[in-house]
Amino acid sequence: MTTTSVDAGLAQRSAPPTHPTAAPRRRAHLGRYLARWLFVAPAILFVLVFFGYPIVQNVLMSLQDYTTTTFYTGEAPWVGFANYATVFSDPVFVTAVINTALFTIGSIVLQFGIGLGLALFFKRNFPLSGFLRSLLLLPWLLPLIASAAVWKWILDQGSGALNGFLSIFGVQPVPWLVSPSLALIAVIGVNIWLGIPFNTTILYTGLQAVPEELYEAASLDGAVGWRAFRYITWPSIRSVVSVVIVLGVVYTLKVVDIILGLTGGGPANSTQTLATWAYQNSFVKFAFGQGAAISNVLIVVSLLFALVYLYINRKGVDE
Amino acid sequence: MKKSRTIVAIAAASAISLSLAACSSGSSASAGGKQTLTVEDYYSSDPSMSGYNSIYTSCGAEVGAAINPVHIAGASLIQKVLQQASSKTLPDVLMLDNPDVQQIAATGALAPLTDFGVSAPAGDVPGVLKAGTYKGELYGLAPVINSIALYYNADMLKAAGVTPPTSWDELKAAALKLTDKSKGVYGFAMSNINTYEGTWQFLPFLWTNGGDEKDINTPEAAQALQLDVDLQNDGSMSKSSVNWSQQDVNNQFVAGKAAMMINGPWQLPVLNATKGLNFSSVPIPTRTTAQTVVSPLGGETFNVPNTGDKKKMGLAGKFVACLNKPATQLKIAEISGNVPSDQASAADWAKSHPQVQAFTDTVKTARARTGELGDKWPTAATAIYTAVQLALTGKADPQDALKQGQAQNK
Numbered sequence: 001m002t003t004t005s006v007d008a009g010l011a012q013r014s015a016p017p018t019h020p021t022a023a024p025r026r027r028a029h030l031g032r033y034l035a036r037w038l039f040v041a042p043a044i045l046f047v048l049v050f051f052g053y054p055i056v057q058n059v060l061m062s063l064q065d066y067t068t069t070t071f072y073t074g075e076a077p078w079v080g081f082a083n084y085a086t087v088f089s090d091p092v093f094v095t096a097v098i099n100t101a102l103f104t105i106g107s108i109v110l111q112f113g114i115g116l117g118l119a120l121f122f123k124r125n126f127p128l129s130g131f132l133r134s135l136l137l138l139p140w141l142l143p144l145i146a147s148a149a150v151w152k153w154i155l156d157q158g159s160g161a162l163n164g165f166l167s168i169f170g171v172q173p174v175p176w177l178v179s180p181s182l183a184l185i186a187v188i189g190v191n192i193w194l195g196i197p198f199n200t201t202i203l204y205t206g207l208q209a210v211p212e213e214l215y216e217a218a219s220l221d222g223a224v225g226w227r228a229f230r231y232i233t234w235p236s237i238r239s240v241v242s243v244v245i246v247l248g249v250v251y252t253l254k255v256v257d258i259i260l261g262l263t264g265g266g267p268a269n270s271t272q273t274l275a276t277w278a279y280q281n282s283f284v285k286f287a288f289g290q291g292a293a294i295s296n297v298l299i300v301v302s303l304l305f306a307l308v309y310l311y312i313n314r315k316g317v318d319e
Numbered sequence: 320m321k322k323s324r325t326i327v328a329i330a331a332a333s334a335i336s337l338s339l340a341a342c343s344s345g346s347s348a349s350a351g352g353k354q355t356l357t358v359e360d361y362y363s364s365d366p367s368m369s370g371y372n373s374i375y376t377s378c379g380a381e382v383g384a385a386i387n388p389v390h391i392a393g394a395s396l397i398q399k400v401l402q403q404a405s406s407k408t409l410p411d412v413l414m415l416d417n418p419d420v421q422q423i424a425a426t427g428a429l430a431p432l433t434d435f436g437v438s439a440p441a442g443d444v445p446g447v448l449k450a451g452t453y454k455g456e457l458y459g460l461a462p463v464i465n466s467i468a469l470y471y472n473a474d475m476l477k478a479a480g481v482t483p484p485t486s487w488d489e490l491k492a493a494a495l496k497l498t499d500k501s502k503g504v505y506g507f508a509m510s511n512i513n514t515y516e517g518t519w520q521f522l523p524f525l526w527t528n529g530g531d532e533k534d535i536n537t538p539e540a541a542q543a544l545q546l547d548v549d550l551q552n553d554g555s556m557s558k559s560s561v562n563w564s565q566q567d568v569n570n571q572f573v574a575g576k577a578a579m580m581i582n583g584p585w586q587l588p589v590l591n592a593t594k595g596l597n598f599s600s601v602p603i604p605t606r607t608t609a610q611t612v613v614s615p616l617g618g619e620t621f622n623v624p625n626t627g628d629k630k631k632m633g634l635a636g637k638f639v640a641c642l643n644k645p646a647t648q649l650k651i652a653e654i655s656g657n658v659p660s661d662q663a664s665a666a667d668w669a670k671s672h673p674q675v676q677a678f679t680d681t682v683k684t685a686r687a688r689t690g691e692l693g694d695k696w697p698t699a700a701t702a703i704y705t706a707v708q709l710a711l712t713g714k715a716d717p718q719d720a721l722k723q724g725q726a727q728n729k
Contacts, residue, residue: 266513268708
């Protein structure tokens with residue numbers, strides 16, 4: 001709206017064929033050019049300071065021997081790709097990559113599946129559905145550290161609430177966070193619980209935007225239930241689905257707090273992901289260069305998903 | 320009209336850059352006349368916070384300085400110190416946990432205490448000097464120290480007819496006898512968590528048996544780890560120990576879910592406050608009776624950072640010396656529950672405080688974690704807890720777990 005009126009004003013002003021000398025016109029042109037850039041400047045500045053600088057700094061740090069000493073002396077010797085070599089040759093790296101993949105895929109698939117199921121369920125608008133839907137947001141409202149502490153207690157082998165409940169049915173205590181083969185599953189479970197509100201809320205909003213007439217028309221043609229979902233709902237919310245999944249992947253890749261709170265990456269690195277391992281290298285072992293190298297791997301992976309997101313979105317606009 | 324819009328845009332842009340610039344720059348002012356020393360520590364909760372404050376004040380009065388105590392929550396102290404090191408705003412006196420001293424000294428942020436004519440008190444246990452020394456220079460001194468020992472629930476031992484164990488075999492037998500599955504009571508509890516805390520708790524077994532952090536892939540280390548695994552596989556120690564911090568271990572003991580536990584004297588206030596808990600402690604059992612227990616040395620040192628203000632640094636040196644006088648050590652022991660570093664004072668103190676006898680015995684031979692590897696300790700500590708976790712979760716047998724751990728110990 002505003003741009004149109006400004007453009008119209010400019011067009012009007014330049015339209016009358018007076019006889020302006022060349023110099024003021026060039027000055028006016030320069031001024032306009034400058035003004036345009038000045039409007040963009042805050043955004044550019046923001047991106048450079050808050051996104052560009054940290055990323056460049058992180059890349060530089062991964063190529064330096066950046067230790068506690070650097071903080072005092074400001075000197076960080078250039079070591080080339082030595083940090084990457086150390087990180088890639090560490091046996092924990094392979095474990096962390098596999099765990100990150102399992103954690104991300106497991107979380108996303110179930111978060112999305114359950115989230116979509118709940119969104120479809122709440123679309124029916126039964127009594128109290130609004131109230132129940134707001135209750136669903138609860139995991140999102142709790143501070144992560146607090147929910148991690150509560151889950152740690154729920155999942156405890158000896159005195160946990162979950163094993164207490166299972167024992168009613170005669171199930172032996174399950175070592176949820178203690179057994180290396182179960183810990184990752186338990187952590188993924190908690191992360192799913194945490195991600196359901198996000199998925200449900202966004203998908204529910206997407207469902208609201210599907211015009212009711214489409215369903216009416218479809219039901220006249222005999223498309224109800226699964227067929228209505230397959231041919232009307234799914235195509236209509238596809239762009240929302242892509243947003244939910246891409247954002248979900250990026251959010252899940254970088255999860256640190258919930259894992260640190262539950263297992264600290266253990267037992268025996270069985271829940272160590274790239275994000276927690278980067279944290280451990282940087283802030284526990286103070287090997288900042290290696291920590292930066294690991295997080296750069298994460299940044300590249302996230303960036304790939306961001307590009308996929310941009311690509312899908314562009315397609316949506318074209319359509 | 321257009322011109323005014325341009326001006327607004329310029330003004331907006333410059334306002335942003337101004338506000339960015341405004342974040343930097345701090346100010347430091349010192350009171351006229353009497354110098355003020357800033358003392359930074361991690362005693363951020365009472366009673367230790369107010370206790371240390373009063374000791375700082377009295378030592379401040381002795382060296383003729385006003386004291387400005389700054390308490391930082393434990394986990395974030397090192398990160399805070401690193402920030403201060405890079406912005407040249409280090410405090411005048413800095414407290415550090417003793418395994419961190421060498422790492423911070425290696426950065427150059429600390430001044431050798433000998434520059435101010437301060438040396439370790441003659442009566443201090445040898446571990447204190449080792450912990451505070453980096454490349455032959457003394458950087459920090461701990462007025463009070465601690466270590467870990469074996470606490471036991473006296474009522475439970477009496478009921479089971481068990482005497483406090485002194486050897487590993489006795490420990491295993493006692494733990495087994497004290498375990499009561501039907502009540503959910505385990506005979507023994509310790510922390511085997513995947514943090515430096517887990518390493519710290521395993522060290523007495525490793526070191527006492529002749530194991531060493533430089534190379535953990537040795538038969539001595541394997542014997543020590545086998546004991547840990549045996550205790551778990553016998554059912555005497557909960558499998559959850561791989562996820563327990565020392566605080567969790569203490570909670571189990573207080574709740575009567577563990578008959579014996581490994582823990583430090585800092586738990587005494589909580590243990591004493593528990594009604595109906597009848598407990599005592601002995602040094603950690605050794606494999607053979609001929610061995611002497613070698614436990615890790617705990618405790619915080621006081622250090623003088625390189626702030627550049629020579630006069631204040633000299634004053635800070637005197638302040639650190641005052642904190643480490645045997646008389647002050649006793650006062651600090653009183654508020655912290657730790658053991659005075661000075662051996663004669665510690666012996667006196669144990670007489671009036673029989674509960675700490677096991678700890679005063681243990682610290683005499685306690686070893687500083689950074690004594691051998693210096694600022695390379697974190698890597699070894701990570702390798703040790705990794706091996707412990709691999710063995711306890713059954714991912715590898717003790718020998719193989721230590722081999723895998725050692726592969727990371729470079």
